[in-house]
Amino acid sequence: MKKSLILVNTFKKDADRIAGEIKAHLESKGVSAKLFAYDGKDAHTKNVPVDFSGADFVVTLGGDGTVLFAARECAVYSIPVFPVNLGEFGFLAGVQPDCWKKELDDFLEGRAVISRRSxxxxxxxxxxxxxxxxxxxxxxxxxxxxxxxxxxxxxxxxxxxxxxxxxxxxxxxxxxxxxxxxxxxxxxxxxxxxxxxxxxxxxxxxxxxxxxxxxxxxxxxxxxxxxxxxxxxxxxxxxxxxxxxxxxxxxxxxxYKAQLISSTQEKFYSALQSKLNWSGGPRA
Known part of the structure; x- marks a missing residue:
């Protein structure tokens, strides 16, 4: 892994701070990291001003919408997406902000699960x-x-x-x-x-x-x-x-298939249990 792109949803709290930490961590591992500021409006233009083609992987910092924006473009180049969740649902953005370092290192060292999605x-x-x-x-x-x-x-x-x-x-x-x-x-x-x-x-x-x-x-x-x-x-x-x-x-x-890093089956069903209150909570 030599090159990465960090897609930062600037609408999300703490996105810039975490992006800086991830960039520094990747560069300490010998991986170049380029930042792209994304405010959510870019997704509504037909000509997306992001060149994903040279990246070995892409990090998204935002919610599921940010993952959608990146993943459908990255699929054409078979580029995996590392989705850090700064949103609410997290069905796609399955990496929590307090766990990104361990899960990113797992990916860089070949231990991470990569989910292929239609x-x-x-x-x-x-x-x-x-x-x-x-x-x-x-x-x-x-x-x-x-x-x-x-x-x-x-x-x-x-x-x-x-x-x-x-x-x-x-x-x-x-x-x-x-x-x-x-x-x-x-x-x-x-x-x-x-x-x-x-x-x-x-x-x-x-x-x-x-x-x-x-x-x-x-x-x-x-x-x-x-x-x-x-x-x-x-x-x-x-x-x-x-x-x-x-x-x-x-x-x-x-x-084409989208590739999501660290989006395990366990995380998917955990998100369902949490969001749909399968535990029998008052909103179930």
Whole structure:
């Protein structure tokens, strides 16, 4: 390991201080460390001003959103991400700020677990031509641009028609993203190591609409039918694209994998237990 990039979410308390400590520690180990200040707004631009290509690994200092921003770009270069959690949930950012030194040394010395996570690739076809592409670690959401507007979407899987859905939208998530917006909309929680795709309707007009889980080989096609409201595709809650009637969204498992350092199965289930109050607490 010779080069690293430290992505610092400057909105997070103590991020600059911890970034300086990590940089000094890496340089003491003979690893160069370049800092990049990230305020969260950069994720919403289509042209991300970060060059990940020369790094052997990337350290993120922030919450799960910071990990999403880095991981989907790093996946193309097979660059692992060391995610230090300065946020709230920590489903992706599994390294706690008081443990980073030991876990970083474990990685540098080849002892760390590296979790490989599936991504979702999506493209928008308009009159037969590709007008937009995205890659997501969590999910792709096709929905109304207003919170309560109903949209009409025709959904097929491997050319088998599933039907027309009237709802505020549809979420297509990876196994990793099953704990995010999909879970909030009533979707299942899927073990993150699985190459699964989850399709979850959002506030469906019909009680018969249920979440569906698909394998890695197929593709989901969503056709935008005439609706009274504007629609958009949003990737990982960070990149968006306006949709038109007749557009077709094709989505499925990407050929690339994100790599998260020290994101063990034990940490995943510990986060579920904590966040979902599986211990039977008052909010369970």
């Amino acid at each position: 991504l979702i690739d999506a493209e928008v076809l308009r009159k037969g031509h590709t007008v937009f592409k995205s890659r997501s670690m969590n999910d792709v959401v096709v929905s109304s641009t207003t919170s309560s507007g109903l949209v009409n979407l025709e959904v097929a899987y491997n050319r088998a028609l599933l039907g027309s859905f009237k709802s505020t939208g549809i979420i297509i998530s990876s196994a990793t993203g099953s704990t995010a917006y999909s879970a909030a909309a009533g979707g299942p929680i899927v073990e993150p190591s699985l190459d699964a795709v989850v399709l979850t309707p959002i506030s469906s007009f019909s009680l018969s609409a249920r979440p569906l889980v698909f394998g890695p080989e197929g593709e989901i096609a969503i056709r935008v039918l005439p609706s009274r409201v504007a629609l958009a595709l949003v990737a990982d809650g960070q990149v968006d694209f306006s949709l038109e009637t007749g557009d077709v969204i094709i989505a499925g498992i990407s050929g």
